[in-house]
Amino acid sequence: MLTARPNLARDILIAAVALALLLLLPYVWPNKMINDLVIRVSAFALFATSLNLLVGYTGMVSFGHGMFFGFGAYAFGLSMQRLGVSIPTAFLITVLSSALLGLVVGAISIRLKDIYFSFITLAFQMLLYSTVIAWVPLTGGDQGLMGGIPRPPFLGVDLSIEAHRYAFAVTVMVAGLLILRQIVESPFGYTLRMIRDNTERASFLGINVFRAKLTAFVIAGVFGAIGGMVMALFVSGAYPEFVNWTMSGEGIFMIMLGGLSTFIGPAAGALILSVLNDVITRGTEHHGLFLGAVILLFALGLRKGVTDFIADWLRLNREAGSRGGN
Amino acid sequence: MARKRVDLDRRTVLKGAAAGAAATIFAPNIVAAQSKVIRIGMPTILSGRVAQLGTSSRNAIQMEVEKINAAGGLAGRQIEMVIRDSKGQPQEAARVSRELVNSDGCEILLDAEASSGSFAVQEVAKDLGVLVMHTNSETSSLTADPKIRIPLAFRSCRQGIHDAVVSGAYAAEIAKAKKINRWGTCSPDYAYGRDNTQLFVEYLKHFYPQAEVTMEAWPKLFQPDYTEVITRVLQSKPQALYSALWGGDLTSWVDQANIYALFSQMEVFAINMADYTVLTAVKNLPKGIHSATRYIKTYPNTKANAEWGDAYRARFKEYPTNWSWENWVGIHFIAEASKKANSADGKKIAEAMRGLKIDCPFGADGTVTMRADDQTVIGYAIGWGTTISGEPYVPEVTGAKWDTILQLEAEWKKRNNYT
Numbered sequence: 146m147l148t149a150r151p152n153l154a155r156d157i158l159i160a161a162v163a164l165a166l167l168l169l170l171p172y173v174w175p176n177k178m179i180n181d182l183v184i185r186v187s188a189f190a191l192f193a194t195s196l197n198l199l200v201g202y203t204g205m206v207s208f209g210h211g212m213f214f215g216f217g218a219y220a221f222g223l224s225m226q227r228l229g230v231s232i233p234t235a236f237l238i239t240v241l242s243s244a245l246l247g248l249v250v251g252a253i254s255i256r257l258k259d260i261y262f263s264f265i266t267l268a269f270q271m272l273l274y275s276t277v278i279a280w281v282p283l284t285g286g287d288q289g290l291m292g293g294i295p296r297p298p299f300l301g302v303d304l305s306i307e308a309h310r311y312a313f314a315v316t317v318m319v320a321g322l323l324i325l326r327q328i329v330e331s332p333f334g335y336t337l338r339m340i341r342d343n344t345e346r347a348s349f350l351g352i353n354v355f356r357a358k359l360t361a362f363v364i365a366g367v368f369g370a371i372g373g374m375v376m377a378l379f380v381s382g383a384y385p386e387f388v389n390w391t392m393s394g395e396g397i398f399m400i401m402l403g404g405l406s407t408f409i410g411p412a413a414g415a416l417i418l419s420v421l422n423d424v425i426t427r428g429t430e431h432h433g434l435f436l437g438a439v440i441l442l443f444a445l446g447l448r449k450g451v452t453d454f455i456a457d458w459l460r461l462n463r464e465a466g467s468r469g470g471n
Numbered sequence: 472m473a474r475k476r477v478d479l480d481r482r483t484v485l486k487g488a489a490a491g492a493a494a495t496i497f498a499p500n501i502v503a504a505q506s507k508v509i510r511i512g513m514p515t516i517l518s519g520r521v522a523q524l525g526t527s528s529r530n531a532i533q534m535e536v537e538k539i540n541a542a543g544g545l546a547g548r549q550i551e552m553v554i555r556d557s558k559g560q561p562q563e564a565a566r567v568s569r570e571l572v573n574s575d576g577c578e579i580l581l582d583a584e585a586s587s588g589s590f591a592v593q594e595v596a597k598d599l600g601v602l603v604m605h606t607n608s609e610t611s612s613l614t615a616d617p618k619i620r621i622p623l624a625f626r627s628c629r630q631g632i633h634d635a636v637v638s639g640a641y642a643a644e645i646a647k648a649k650k651i652n653r654w655g656t657c658s659p660d661y662a663y664g665r666d667n668t669q670l671f672v673e674y675l676k677h678f679y680p681q682a683e684v685t686m687e688a689w690p691k692l693f694q695p696d697y698t699e700v701i702t703r704v705l706q707s708k709p710q711a712l713y714s715a716l717w718g719g720d721l722t723s724w725v726d727q728a729n730i731y732a733l734f735s736q737m738e739v740f741a742i743n744m745a746d747y748t749v750l751t752a753v754k755n756l757p758k759g760i761h762s763a764t765r766y767i768k769t770y771p772n773t774k775a776n777a778e779w780g781d782a783y784r785a786r787f788k789e790y791p792t793n794w795s796w797e798n799w800v801g802i803h804f805i806a807e808a809s810k811k812a813n814s815a816d817g818k819k820i821a822e823a824m825r826g827l828k829i830d831c832p833f834g835a836d837g838t839v840t841m842r843a844d845d846q847t848v849i850g851y852a853i854g855w856g857t858t859i860s861g862e863p864y865v866p867e868v869t870g871a872k873w874d875t876i877l878q879l880e881a882e883w884k885k886r887n888n889y890t
Binding site for chain 1: 517518522555556558560561562563565566567569570573574586587590591593594597598610612616618619661662663665
């Protein structure tokens with residue numbers, strides 16, 4: 146980066162305000178269900194936003210991103226259960242091992258384009274899923290990591306206390322989104338957009354497309370894994386469903402619901418899908434039918450995510466405003 | 472609707488209101504606690520392939536809660552069930568359970584999840600400090616492993632190790648009588664199928680050391696076509712075959728194996744056969760399949776059991792399942808312990824429940840006991856018999872000897888460092 150981005154200060158300010166609001170929420174509105182929702186949305190927001198780094202910014206539609214979410218949950222859970230390390234160490238192990246996984250899977254997958262790329266990522270995910278199911282002594286197979294994840298206190302934070310867990314989850318989420326925001330607004334982020342719009346042009350300009358794509362894939366994998374880690378902390382376990390293809394499908398739904406052209410879209414989608422899921426499963430056993438209908442409505446009817454509409458509306462207003470000023 | 476409540480009828484409400492009013496006048500400080508309903512949260516699977524687990528659990532609970540409420544509920548507080556679907560996903564089971572306690576005000580959890588979900592619910596119960604009764608999870612380690620066990624968690628259903636001892640002993644008797652030494656296995660390829668089969672073989676050999684396994688087939692869970700598996704079994708010609716297939720998988724497998732006349736060529740031991748869900752779904756139920764009793768209304772052959780099976784059938788137009796009786800046991804243990812403790816408080820109920828023995832239509836001797844040291848139910852009826860093509864499906868059942876089960880279970884626990 147040649148110069149500091151002019152919007153950096155604004156982003157940090159927004160992040161700080163968002164974090165403060167989220168941290169205040171349990172005091173203003175003491176409702177444990179809302180706290181649980183925010184923790185889960187924090188995990189999914191990191192997951193969906195990191196997937197959007199590939200889908201929305203680089204044009205790589207990965208169908209296997211759930212692999213990282215599940216891997217993060219298992220890597221963190223196993224580090225805590227088997228190695229007995231502290232939470233920061235387990236966090237570091239999760240980040241490094243998921244980066245390695247991203248590097249290996251990415252190096253193979255991104256040589257393929259379009260639908261072939263999508264399918265090979267899905268294949269890798271199913272490979273990991275089958276491994277989790279089959280490697281019973283390590284992973285507990287289809288029963289998941291049993292017996293709970295120990296949560297020893299660190300630096301005055303005790304994650305076995307609900308309030309601490311909540312604060313930890315939202316802090317990790319806001320920090321993670323802020324970092325991802327810096328990445329997509331950096332020259333590297335604009336390189337990714339150029340690759341998405343015109344790969345040939347990018348490579349003629351001297352950009353190493355392979356390296357840029359691989360970097361994006363690894364970054365997305367790491368943040369997806371951090372999302373999985375937050376989820377593992379919440380449920381105090383890791384389950385094969387986290388690694389299953391349905392997880393990747395949910396990530397894509399979140400992006401579709403929230404909108405892929407705004408940075409915050411996938412996080413908004415994570416919130417919308419989680420709320421929809423909670424409300425619909427409370428009311429009916431036929432939740433698949435209702436969720437499917439909502440998604441069809443977005444995919445066929447609206448063809449945009451919620452934040453896309455808001456962004457369009459803001460833009461129109463601004464244009465109208467500036468015209469009015471003339 | 473995922474959210475069903477066992478509602479009171481108008482008269483009961485009026486009576487309750489009258490009693491409440493009377494109590495308000497005479498004992499104003501007690502009424503605050505006692506006039507309140509007590510909510511019990513029930514996470515279970517109500518959609519997807521194993522939805523029957525949830526629906527047949529829910530039916531049984533609905534029937535029993537009505538009886539318990541009519542008899543005064545839990546220490547005077549009427550039970551209101553809040554039942555939710557977890558879709559069979561452990562993370563949803565965790566979320567739903569937390570929600571049931573945190574926002575629906577449930578004070579007790581009746582966990583009618585399958586195995587993986589039950590471990591997730593166990594974590595929630597540990598976190599929130601609520602009483603939980605696991606009613607459907609048969610995985611032994613849930614209560615046997617001291618690292619997983621928690622003081623407020625109980626189990627009211629059968630478990631793998633008990634089944635394995637009984638199956639091994641029964642199969643060994645048949646093997647001894649008929650000189651069956653070459654065994655094959657055909658079980659679903661996931662943790663339950665593998666564990667169950669491995670334990671069965673272990674106890675078969677314990678009782679009949681000459682037995683050896685000459686072939687193993689591991690079809691995938693929910694596999695639709697078993698042709699390849701069946702032909703492989705037929706080619707390797709074992710004298711007997713053991714299978715831990717269950718539900719729809721077992722039904723398809725039996726239907727397909729029938730075409731190849733597999734049942735006339737070897738003794739078949741299918742542990743999960745004697746459950747109405749399978750017995751009534753198989754097209755031509757072969758005669759002579761050995762099976763453990765999951766639930767049939769003729770075993771234990773008592774009036775109480777037959778009446779309960781018929782009442783359930785009259786009401787829900789289908790027979791109860793194995794899960795139904797397990798939920799019966801769960802809710803009645805809570806009710807009896809509450810009566811003993813004269814309290815609806817989870818911790819007091821837990822205290823009263825340890826070592827409690829209750830009358831039960833599904834007990835081997837008409838009772839079941841909540842064993843104090845690992846908080847799991849023992850003394851329930853298990854037996855093996857052979858099928859016929861129509862009712863009563865398994866006419867003669869050999870009951871298990873619980874002293875043998877307990878002795879071998881204790882040795883198994885020692886081997887696994889569970890003591």
